[in-house]
Structure formats: C-alpha cells, structure tokens
Amino acid sequence: MDINFTKEDIAFRDEIRDWLNNGGYPKHVKEKTDKGITISKQDQIDFHKALGEKGWMGYNWPEEHGGTGWSATQLYIFNKEFGLAGCPPLLAFGVSMVAPVIWTFGNDEQKAKYLPDILNFNTWWCQGYSEPGSGSDLASLKTKAVLENDHYIVNGSKTWTTLAQHADWIFCLVRTDNSGIKQEGISFLLIDMNTPGIEVKPIITIDGEHEVNSVFFTDVKVPVENLIGEEGKGWTYAKFLLAHERFGIASVGASMRQLNKLKKIVSELDNPELDKKIRELEVSLSALEITELRLLSALENGGHPGAESSILKIKGTEMQQNISQLYVEAAGEYAIMYPGPHGYSSNDKPAGPDYAANSLSAFLNLRKTSIYGGSNEIQKNIISKFVLGV
C-alpha cells in the first residue's frame, strides 16, 4: 500500500497547475469566480473553449474518441486541481453525460455529428430527465414521443433543466410505449432546442438566481435519426449515463478551497466555537477524500466499485452545504443582508465582510445538491439495497 501519488502523477498535477496559473484558465473568468460573481454564458463558453484548445475537454473520454485517455487517478487529480483553483464546475451535460451514451450506443453518423462539437464546446447541451410528476421516480416519466413517418412528435414537459436557456441541444428521456412496465418503453432522443414547439420558462430559485427551467414540448418534430440506440432501451442508457457521473461528484478540491478560505476568515474572528466546527469539517473532508481515493484505487485495480460511490454523493454534498453554513455563521449579523446572487454594486456596498453576500448565495444555492442527481435519500436506498443487501 502506498497513499502517495507516483512521480508521474505529480508531474501531471504540475502540468495542470501550470495551465491554471499561467494563462490557460481565462483571466476574466478567474477574476469573476474568485470574487464569487456569477459568470455569464460567454464566460462559460470561453472557459470551456480554452479547455478544448488545450485538448482537455475530453478529460474523461477514451483516446479513440479524441479524449485524453486519462487514468482514474489522473482524472481525480484534474478534478481536484480545478476545484482548488476555484474554477467554475465543468458543464457535465455534453462532455460527461450525453457523449458517453453517444459513443457507446450511438451509430457512426451520430458519433461524427455530435462528438467533435462537444469536444470543442461548439454545442451547449442540457438534460431532459425530471418532469413535474417524475423526480425520484424518474421511470414514471410521461413526455410522449410518437413516431409518424420519419419523425417523432414530442409532447410533454421537463423540469429543473439546468441552463436550458443557453442550450443548443437537449437529450431527453421520452415515453415511446405505455404497454409494459414503466422502465420499458422509454427512449433516448436528442432534440435541437431551436425546433418549433419548444418553450423554455425560467424557474427562479430561493437565492434569486435563474439557473433552472421548465421546458415545454408541443408537437415538436424530431427526426428519427436523433434516436439513440434502440427504441425502448432509453432506461438502460440513462442508468449507464448516471454511472459516468460519479467521479468528481464529491467536489473534494472545491470544498478544500472553500474551507481554506474560511479558515483564514475565521482566524481573525476570535471565535472558538467556529474554529471547532471548522476542524470537525476538516476531518470529515479528509475522510471523504481518502474514501474517494480508495474507490479510485479499487477501480484502477480492476474492481467495480458500484453503489459505494453513493457515499461520495451524500457526503460530498453535505460537506459543501456544511461549509457554506459556516460561512454564514462567520458573517454573523451581516447574514441578514442579502442583495441577491450578484452582490452589491461597489458604490452602495454597506459595511460588513465582503464574503457575507456570497456566503448566503452559496448557502441557499447549495440546498439543491442534496436534492438533485438522485436525492440523498435515494442514494441511501441504493446503498442499503446494493451494498448492505437489505
């Protein structure tokens, strides 16, 4: 056993750091994220394109599809360093979610059509999974696709669709058959967001931010060649996709960065209660990191860590939430003031610590993390069923 990274891993880490610190990570994006300012659509595009130019957009892709072919350890290092540098989270919908489905279950035309644009971030993807009546019970989804000649006609609605207002494409789970059990009869469709009949309506969240949307489909015509794989196999593809989402979900690097910043803030407050809570979180974060490394190590030695990775989702999101909670506590009575997610303009900023507004923003925004991607309750069901076997 050896808990240290190899020389090669360290060299790899340094290469990542060099890119982040020496001009690779676009300066205008870095400036905003360092200050906790919400970045624009163009900032997102600039950031992802810079990554594409470096050849790292396919960070979790095999080489045969133009990816980096990195090992699980390298991928871990990459995620951690980006988190530590305070980078915006990488938009997963294209590169990590739909792309593996396309190269695994799509045909050659689909691979050629979609994958290069994802690698260069020429297309912005969003995810059409949840529906108003189908959250944790995703398989009960009702959005209907009926085949008429060479088109599917899609009717229904999706909800909590992250950044759909910016998206060029949406990958959707749709119901093509009602006759059997609910998991059968689901198909996986790629839909151009510019197709007539699609309407995107914002959902404003409690932090005042517009990040998620409702997407309505009324007689939307989708060419049959946009079906991935076989009709009725969509649920299998969806589950495959979720398995690809796991690594990085613990957000260890990002949490470390937040915790380190918080330590500095609290060191000037003379607040032993808060000091103690921070130390407790440090220990928990260390436990989380090593747990992720153990799962990684098992994976690299040919193991198949499955449901155990739900630990990362549960504890990673709790960690993010708990850190944000301590920021709010550090803000003390200034936590009552909240200008909204974009902060105060500099000429009317009141007294109080700079981090107060961002702390509240993060605290409120991060409530979603224990709800989305399979709520933490669902993750516990998964562990109890597949790990404990009860």
Add this chain to the structure above:
Amino acid sequence: MNLNYSEEQVMLREQIQKFCESEYDFYTREKIVKSSDDFDSNVWKLFAEQGWLSMPFSEENGGLGFGAVELAVLFEEFGKALVIEPYLATVVLSGTLLDKSNYSKKSDLIEKICSGDMHISLAYAEANKNYDYLNSDTTLDNNILNGTKTLVLNGGNSDKVIVTCIKDKKLTLVIIDSNTKGVSINSFKTIDDQSCAEISFENVEIDNDAIIACDLEAIELINESINLATLCVSAEAVGCMESCYLKTVEYTKGREQFGQPISNFQVLQHRMVDMFVESELAKSLLFKAMLEVDSNSEDKYKHVSALKSQIGRSGKLSAQDAVQLHGGMGVSEEMMIGHYLKKMVSIDALFGNSDYHLKKFAS
C-alpha cells in the same frame, strides 16, 4: 401551575390567524415584496385598527398593557405567515424602549406609533462590534452627533431614529428626525424580504430635549429592548417551525412517487416526526422565556438566550429538512417553504446567533 393560554390570548391568536389567512396569504405577500415599497402601508393601517400596534405599551401611554405572552403569540402567527411589516423595528425595539423610558416627550410618540402614523427605528448596531451593542464609536459632543450605524431595521422608512452613542464616556440614547441635516441613509434588502439601513451621522446637531436616557438607564433600556426583540423573533421562529412540519406533512401526502404518496416512506416520516418534536421543544423554551420576561425576573436574559440558542440550531435544521423533503419545489422561489429557510437564517443572525447565546446562557 397553568401552562395554558388564557381565553383572551386564544382569541388574540385566532384574530391574527384570521387576518393572516384572509388578508396576508403568500400570494399577497409576494405582491408586497415585489412592489417598490418595503412593506404595505395599508396592512400597517389594519394593524393599527386591530389594536396590535398598541399591544405592548402601558395603559397610561395609551397602550393595551399586554405582556410578553401576547407579543409572542403575535410573532408566532407572523412567523407562520412570514409577515414583513416592520413591527419589530417600530413597536418592539423603539416603542417599548420609549414606553419604559422617562423621556418627557414619549406619550406623543407612542400615540403616533399606536395610530400607525409614525415609524421609529432603533440604531443599536455598528460594524465589527460582534453583537456588543453597548460598545459604540458614535459620539455626542456638545450636542453634535457623529458616527455610523449599521443594520438599522426599517431604517429607510422611519420618521425618527433612536441612536446609541457615547456622551462623556457614557452610553446615551438620542432620538432624531431622519431628515435632519447630516443624516444619510442607505437602505438595503434583507434576506427575508425586509429592509435595513446603514445610517451615518455627520456633525448632526441635536436638541437638548432629544436625549432619552444616559448611562445605566440607557444600558438597561437597550438591554431590555433587545431582549424583548430577541424573544419576539424567537417566537417568530417557533411559528416558522410549526409551519415547516405542517406544510411538509401536507406536501408529502400529496406528492406521489413510485405509485404512492411519499409520506408512506418511513425515512420521511421520521424526519417529519423530528421536525415536529423540535418544534414542540422550541415551544417549551418559548413558554419559559416569555413567562420569565413577563414577570421581569432576574433570569429573563438567561432564558431568552436558551431559547434563541436552541431555535438558531433546530429552527434552521427544520427549515432545511422542510426544503429537502419538498425536493426541487423546496428551492423554488414561488413556493413558500424556501422562504421559511431564509427567515430562519435571518433570525439566527439577528441579536446574536446560536453560539453567541449559548455562551451568554452559560455566563
């Protein structure tokens, strides 16, 4: 011993509940929040007509002479409906301070508060003082006031401000018109849709008869006013906690997943039971605190601290659980439930958070 509300207190609660149900549903509240005003002056007038603005003042000053129990009832119900009108700032913080003071002009001011014609804010906080409200850098020298106050609740809408300052090394309370020369007011929204202001005083001339109290009297007035306000926001939190579990039970009974209401799942049932239990425990500490304040006992500060410390933790947790059990709807602004979480964050931050009051309780 009798830990039951009196008939009058029950009637008061019913009156407030009825008002909140018929005149202050969430939709109406949202309209007020989204308007250009910080609160609804028509609602404020209705408060006056109901007599609520007169509740805590002594009868000799034209009030109803109600105590901490009635105030707690009012704030519990305000908490459930998430009322944003500045009762805390004008009536509790400023009004009761005036009522208890020996200030010569107080009857006129209290009369105007009762009729709904005047708003007064208490400027007790300054930057980086960490809840130590007796520690002030604002100075009053030769009747000239200088300094900056922060987090002045409803400061942007008040006709007058009561300011804590230091005169001859002693804590002093002065009251001045908001539009006096040298007073500048910068108003901000709070996380729970109310407003507060940063107010600075630059060589503001004070009349001789603007001084409300000095030294020990001023300290006692401030301590009592903040303690009563702390009790009130804690009662508000208790109301929020009750609403959180009730609304969550209702939601989970109506939300179907996997072919059944999600309230059928034991893991959610236990979470909701925990929310209920915490709500009851908080209510118990509220009983203790409001009765100690009502009887003006020596321990009144201690028991308000016990309550505030408890609701700062359990109230926030209850609201977080309520959001979690509502799923995506919980974080959506159009649902009421997420607003309880914002209210709980605000309440914890006001007048000393959970850790602060735990320390105060122990000392």
